[in-house]
Amino acid sequence: MSEASSPLISLHQVHKRFGGSLEALRGVSFDVRAGEFVALLGPSGCGKSTVLRLVAGLEAASAGRVSAPALDDGGGATAFVFQEPTLMPWASVFDNVWLPLRLAQRSRAACAPLVRQVLATVGLADFERAYPAQLSGGMKMRASIARALVTQPRVLLMDEPFAALDDITRQKLNGDLLRWWAEQRLAALFVTHSVAEAVFLSQRVLVMSVRPGRIVAEVAIDEPYPRTAAFRSHPAFVDACRRLGEALEHAAA
Amino acid sequence: MKMKLLPALVLIGLVLAWELLVRAAGIPAYTLPAPSLVLATLIANFGSLAGSWWFTLKITFGALALACAGGVLIASVFALSPTLERALLPVAVVLQVTPIVAVAPLILIYVQSTTAALLLCAWIVAFFPILSNTVVGLRTADANLRDLFRLYRATPWQRLALLRMPSALPYFLAGLKISGGLALIGAVTAEMVAGAAGRETGLASRILEASFRTETPKMFAALALLVLTGVLIFTLFNALSRAVLGPWHASESSRTD
Numbered sequence: 001m002s003e004a005s006s007p008l009i010s011l012h013q014v015h016k017r018f019g020g021s022l023e024a025l026r027g028v029s030f031d032v033r034a035g036e037f038v039a040l041l042g043p044s045g046c047g048k049s050t051v052l053r054l055v056a057g058l059e060a061a062s063a064g065r066v067s068a069p070a071l072d073d074g075g076g077a078t079a080f081v082f083q084e085p086t087l088m089p090w091a092s093v094f095d096n097v098w099l100p101l102r103l104a105q106r107s108r109a110a111c112a113p114l115v116r117q118v119l120a121t122v123g124l125a126d127f128e129r130a131y132p133a134q135l136s137g138g139m140k141m142r143a144s145i146a147r148a149l150v151t152q153p154r155v156l157l158m159d160e161p162f163a164a165l166d167d168i169t170r171q172k173l174n175g176d177l178l179r180w181w182a183e184q185r186l187a188a189l190f191v192t193h194s195v196a197e198a199v200f201l202s203q204r205v206l207v208m209s210v211r212p213g214r215i216v217a218e219v220a221i222d223e224p225y226p227r228t229a230a231f232r233s234h235p236a237f238v239d240a241c242r243r244l245g246e247a248l249e250h251a252a253a
Numbered sequence: 254m255k256m257k258l259l260p261a262l263v264l265i266g267l268v269l270a271w272e273l274l275v276r277a278a279g280i281p282a283y284t285l286p287a288p289s290l291v292l293a294t295l296i297a298n299f300g301s302l303a304g305s306w307w308f309t310l311k312i313t314f315g316a317l318a319l320a321c322a323g324g325v326l327i328a329s330v331f332a333l334s335p336t337l338e339r340a341l342l343p344v345a346v347v348l349q350v351t352p353i354v355a356v357a358p359l360i361l362i363y364v365q366s367t368t369a370a371l372l373l374c375a376w377i378v379a380f381f382p383i384l385s386n387t388v389v390g391l392r393t394a395d396a397n398l399r400d401l402f403r404l405y406r407a408t409p410w411q412r413l414a415l416l417r418m419p420s421a422l423p424y425f426l427a428g429l430k431i432s433g434g435l436a437l438i439g440a441v442t443a444e445m446v447a448g449a450a451g452r453e454t455g456l457a458s459r460i461l462e463a464s465f466r467t468e469t470p471k472m473f474a475a476l477a478l479l480v481l482t483g484v485l486i487f488t489l490f491n492a493l494s495r496a497v498l499g500p501w502h503a504s505e506s507s508r509t510d
Contacts, residue, residue, distance in 0.1 A: 056404055057404070075404060078404065079404075080400070080404055082400075086397040086398055088398065088416075090422065090501050090502075099415075100405045103415075104406075132501070133500070133501055133503075
């Protein structure tokens with residue numbers, strides 16, 4: 001792959017201040033290559049979400065350089081999944097998933113096959129007419145991910161998407177997410193404060209410290225995909241969790 | 254089922270108490286007519302009252318329709334231009350806080366047609382709740398959804414039509430419920446001020462007319478029609494709100510009745 005040499009997302013010495021005083025990020029640098037799964041791990045308030053918003057073009061860096069598809073391509077190359085499902089409550093599941101294409105001026109009829117295909121992928125084929133209020137938390141998040149995947153993005157940014165879900169639902173969604181990621185060859189940047197989730201999902205975990213946010217450690221998880229539930233008891237998994245746990249302790253101190 | 258019957262029973266009980274009180278105390282009809290007499294008067298005069306009722310309904314719903322159109326249009330303009338909002342909202346507030354009874358005589362001087370003047374008075378009262386509620390509603394769109402629309406390069410028009418307007422819908426409907434009652438009050442108040450002049454007259458004129466002749470039962474009959482109108486408007490907009498918001502909004506979907 002020629003893409004492997006040039007990163008898709010690149011941050012170089014990025015600083016971010018809010019207002020005059022609050023320093024959110026200090027000297028953050030990292031790359032994400034096409035098709036790579038990277039987790040950003042850190043305690044609350046360490047600026048993980050700010051990093052995602054910079055990559056999505058929703059915030060501008062105060063200093064340093066950010067390059068990412070969202071900053072130069074049109075809409076659709078980058079998808080964002082929030083901690084809340086963030087669905088439009090007045091629209092059906094179908095219309096929620098259609099939204100990104102609709103905003104690109106594409107008709108409902110023309111998008112229908114694609115929307116139905118994505119809904120089938122995330123396991124919501126029978127729920128296209130349902131309203132978000134009628135879905136469980138896990139199903140809402142599936143709809144939210146379907147909406148992210150429908151534009152066939154190159155970059156998938158996820159901001160603690162499963163933090164509000166119960167453990168069983170969360171583990172199921174973790175496994176499914178890896179499948180969708182592999183099928184669509186996405187570059188995924190996944191923010192979490194769960195060590196186990198970061199290790200299970202990603203190829204690299206970047207550990208961030210509290211304010212001002214900096215990257216203080218990087219741990220590679222060299223286990224091949226597909227990863228199954230058995231990986232959670234694998235020595236490599238346990239070892240990576242231990243190393244990240246220690247790094248987090250330093251980061252929080 | 255029991256809970257549904259309770260308010261009806263209370264209402265029937267009150268009317269019965271009224272009837273019994275009038276009969277037992279021998280109160281003359283020109284002071285306080287019994288409900289049975291009011292009903293009989295209403296039936297006897299329905300031919301002439303119905304025309305006035307229709308006129309009041311026209312003014313009320315006409316003003317309400319204009320209030321919806323005006324309120325939503327102005328709120329949308331405010332949403333697209335915060336500068337205009339800052340410039341014009343005080344004017345709307347001034348219109349709102351001025352008691353309509355006090356301005357109505359002036360409006361009747363400036364506006365030639367009485368019907369148009371009544372419509373304008375009712376509109377002034379009815380339009381503000383719709384405007385202010387819609388303005389607030391247009392601002393309440395979820396912050397993450399707004400980010401999502403930015404991420405997908407939504408145009409200002411798409412943001413208004415697909416995000417801000419649907420977010421404002423529950424607020425608009427709440428405003429409509431208030432404005433429905435206010436439009437009726439505005440229509441009646443203005444007509445009270447205008448007096449029983451003109452070819453077409455509403456229920457307020459009939460009340461005034463009956464009061465000059467001390468026809469108290471007729472006053473009550475016209476009043477009963479006004480109450481009925483108010484209740485109908487309230488019921489109508491409650492049903493509308495439920496039909497529109499039922500499937501998705503917390504204010505309607507969690508109702509048990």
